[in-house]
Every structure is written in C-alpha cells, then in structure tokens.
Amino acid sequence: MRRLAGPLGALALAGCVSPSPTLPPAPLPYAATIAVDAAAVPLDPTDPSRQAIGRFVYAGGLHLTSQQTARLHGLSDIKVRTDGRLVSASDQSDLLRARVVLDGSGRLIGVADAHLAALKDATGADLYAGGQREFDSEGVAELASGDLLVSFEQNDRVLRFPRDGGPPRPAPQPQIAYTFNKGMEGLAADPMSGPDAYRTAMEGSGQSFLCRLATGCTPSFHIDLEGLELTSLDMLPDGRMAVLLRGFSPLRGNSIKLKILDRQGRRIDGMEMARPLTVDNFEGLAAVPGPGGRIRFYLISDDNFGHFAGAPTDQRTLLLAFDWRP
Template identity: 65%
Template sequence: MRRHGGRLGGLLLAAVLAGCLQAPPRLPPAPVPHGAAVTIDAEPVPMDPRDPARERIGNFAYAGGVVITSAQTARLHGLSDLKVTADGRLLAASDQSDLLEARIVLDAAGRLAGLADARLSALKDEAGADLYAGGQEEYDSEGVVRLADGTLVVSFEQHDRVLAYPAGGGPPRRAPLPQTAFTHNKGMEALAAAPDVAPDAYRVGLEDSGLIFVCRLSARCAPDGRVDLEGSELVAMDNLSDGGRAYLFRSFSPLRGNVIRLRVVDRAGRTLDSLQIERPLTVDNLEGLAAVPRAGGGVRFYLIADDNFGFYEGKPTGQRTLLLAFDWQAPK
C-alpha cells in the first residue's frame, strides 16, 4: 500500500513522502455480494495528453489505456497487482483484500478498450472471515498470482505473510515466506509464479531492497538474487515466455511526481530494454504488471495503478485507476 499521487499539493506531498497516508474512513465492509458481477466503466486515455497521436517510446508501442471505475461499488480501488493470461483473463488484488477477475476487451485494432465479465470478491483469512474486517494491518494485499494447479497465492505487507487459497475454494493456509527482516509497509510487493523451479513455486521481490526469493508451497524460501533498484522501489514482476523477466519500479518526488520504470531482462538477468513513464505522459501510482506473449511475437505489458482509493484524510487526491498497455518487440 503506497501513497504516491500525481496531483497532490503542499502539505499532502510532504505527507506522501513520509508515508503517512491512511485508508479512507467508513468504507462498506463488503463491496457487493461475494463473487457478484460488477459493471466496469472505461474511459480511454492517450499516452501523451499534449500529443494524443504519439504512440511510441523506443521499442514500446502504446496499445491503449483506460481509467476504470464502477458505479456499483466503493471498493474498485487500490489495485496493487495484476496478472493476465494469454486468453485475456485479468486477475488483480487490491490494498483492501478484494480480488478482481475480469476479461480484457480489445477494439478492432487489438488495442485495450476496457474490461467485461468482472467479478469482485473479498479475500478471507484462515478462519473464513473477511480480511477487511481485521483492519489495515491485516488486509494490505500487494502481490497476486495463480499457480498452474489453480492455487491463488497472495502476499501481504504490514502483517507480512503469504496466503495460499485452494483452487476449489475455502479458507487459505499460510505459505512459505522469506526468512528475512521486512521494512514496515515496504515488504513483499512483487510476486510471480516460478514454473522454471516447480509447479508450486513462486518468486517474491522485496520493495525497498530488490532482494528476490524463490519459494515453494512444499518447501522453504531461498535467496534468488537481487535486482538493481537504481534509486527506485520494486513494485511488481512477471515472467516472459522465453525465460526472461520483467520488473516494474516506482519512485516519487514532489517535483517530478511518479516516475515508473519497466525493465525487461533475459534469463541471465541482462537488461534487454527499458521503458520510463513520467509527467507529462499519462501516469499515476502504477504498481501492477502483467506480461502476455503476443501471437505474432513480442510481449504485451499491462500496467495498473493503485489509486489509494483517491482520498487522503477524507479529501480527494485526484488519483485514478489507470490500466495501460504497451507492446514490445526485442531490439535487433
């Protein structure tokens, strides 16, 4: 749960930098009946508001972007991570332990146009109660991934832990987590499956150190290297089909606002390419990443923004839930 916004001012900026923002008060304890359908509205956004025709940054081609909202629930916010399957099924987790499942809608040109067939569910604790009811320390879910057998794995900050939800439903169980000291609210932000290790394996990335650990549901975690943060924070990662990996980094300052960096590496960890998004481009607190192989070659990257529910001490911040898409081809 990070509290960085692109249009905050004055005292709010100072509070953001201090990490003092809190969850908005008096939210309903459940968004909709568990697993019920919600309609998601999508407003298109250009990559560059100054030049809407601009659609390329180096080897990355803008493939559409939208601001997503819903009039049915106050809980379609705070989306901290996402994964997308090859057939366009989206899975995202929010800062308040809500799980969003939806289908990505493309236009006739294959560009991102919106979401359909969406369902929003409240994640449970080991006793079967809504995690939201336990308060901010308990519900701060940050990373999400579904393993090959359907097990849903979710990482949490503040009360640092990993929960594994069985594919057939029911309460979760505690899953292995790195045996290391976590910085409060800057822990297991990045999460990805690790099929190269085992079907039940997953990798965890620590936000403030870049340390990577590989874990299994059936075994303890082990160190798996470190990524160079280059002055940023690691907020998400996903796998590439050729064995490489993609990392998403975020930094914030009052002068520059949010600066988002996407780094693509090969299976040996060597950097192949990178993308930087900052003002005046369309940007917000982007901290979720999904990498989807394209039928004709290359990768489509989806990035989602955690809008922190758009409030600070009951006042609106102007943050938005952006969902952006970029197509990438390896440089020759």
C-alpha cells in the same frame, strides 16, 4: 497501498516520511458482479498522435470506474492470462476477476465479466475486518493448479487461496527481517522452475527470491532499483523477468520504469514514464506472451481510494497496455 499521491496530496510528501494513507470506510455489501466503465486515455495528452516509448508500442489505455460499487479502487497488482482473463488484488483485500476486451487490431478497449469479492481469512471472515495490518495485500500470482497466491505487507506473509474456494493457508515466504511497509510487493508464478514455483521481490531492497510450495524460498539476484521502489514483477517466457519500479517527487510527480531482465537480473530493455505522459501510482504489472515473441504488458494503478493522509487526491485507476518485441 503506498505513499504516492496526486498534486493535492503532494505537500504531505515533501521532506518527511509519510504515514500510511487514511482511507474512507468500506461500504458493504460487495457487488459480486459489477459493470466496469472504461474511458479511453491517450499515452500523451499533449500529443495524442504519440504511440510508443522506445520499443514499447502503446496498445490502449483506460480509466476504470464503476457505478455499482465503491470498492473498485486501490488495485495493487494484476496478472492476465493469454485468454484475457485477469485477476487483480486491491490493497484492502478485495479480489477482482474480469476479462480484458480488445478490438480487432488487439488494442485494449474495455473490461468485461467483472466480479469483485472480499478475500477471507482461515475462519471465513473478511480480511478487511482485521484492520490494515491484516488486509494490506500487495502482490498476486496464479499457479498452474489454479490456486491463488497473495502477498501482504505490515503483517508480512503469503497466503495460498485454493482454487476450490477452501480457506487460505500460509505459503512459503523469505525468512528475512522485513522492513515495515516495504515487503513483498513483487509476486509472480514461475512455471519454468516448476508448477509450484513463484518469485517474490522486496519493495525497498530489490532482493528477489525463488520459492516453491514444497521446499520454501531461496535468495536469487538483487534487482537494481535505480533509486526507486519495486512495485510488481512478472515472468516472461524462457525465464526472463519484467519488473515495475515507481518513484515520486513533489516537483516531478509520479514516475515509473518498466525493466526487462535476463535470468541473471541484467537489464535487456526498458521504458520510463513521467509527466506529461499519462502516469499515476502504477503498482501492478502483467506480462502476456503473444505471437512472434511479442509480449503484451498491462500496467494498473493504485488510486489509494482517492485519499491520502485524510486529504483527497486526483489519482485514478488506470489500465494501460504496451506491446514489446525482443
């Protein structure tokens, strides 16, 4: 959940620190199984023939909606397995599990087998019922065990949701002074460091940490935010890291940078997106290894449930795919 908005919300952002978004009530019950409608979007609406940003080749993009639920919104992070299975957490503690659909050439054309459910607290109650301080989920990671990790802002914490569906338990988190609403946006499993290892990074400072369930968290390198904010990260083979940065200005609108870093946090490659490209409030990043060293990146946007500070916006839930070769 973030202060970035579309043109109708831009005036609320100019020259001031914006309050947290005011969101519509959550309609219940949840639809456990939902059909996701996917409309194709071009990389560049002004030039549909454009298919690359530097060495990042566009592999399809979708505008996601559903007629079966009002909860397919606010998606703050995403992780995708090599078999196409995805998990995404919304900033109101909804969990989406689904599968990306590719055509014969590997381009993204749809999302199928979608299930949407509410994350629960240790008592079995919906986290949503505890209010924004409890439900503001931002990062998601899946460990080798199948257990799920979710990071939260406002009440800064990491919860571990067991694969077997048992109640969540606290997971190690950096022992630092947290800045309100600028906490652990980045979260990803780090299998190279161990089956219980994961990385997290701070939205506002770029400080990253290596954590283990067994031993806790230790500081790693600072990520150069280049004046932006960190919204997501994922690990690449051989210990490299991909990070997603986001900015907004009333004149320029939304902008993002995808950066690939080596083990010391130095930039290897990257791309930037801003208007007139298809860009929105992208907050989620997944890196999927492919043949020949190729990496497929998936980016998902948080539409803030179509509202910001009580006003409607034109934000959308977008899922974009890019292929990159080192």
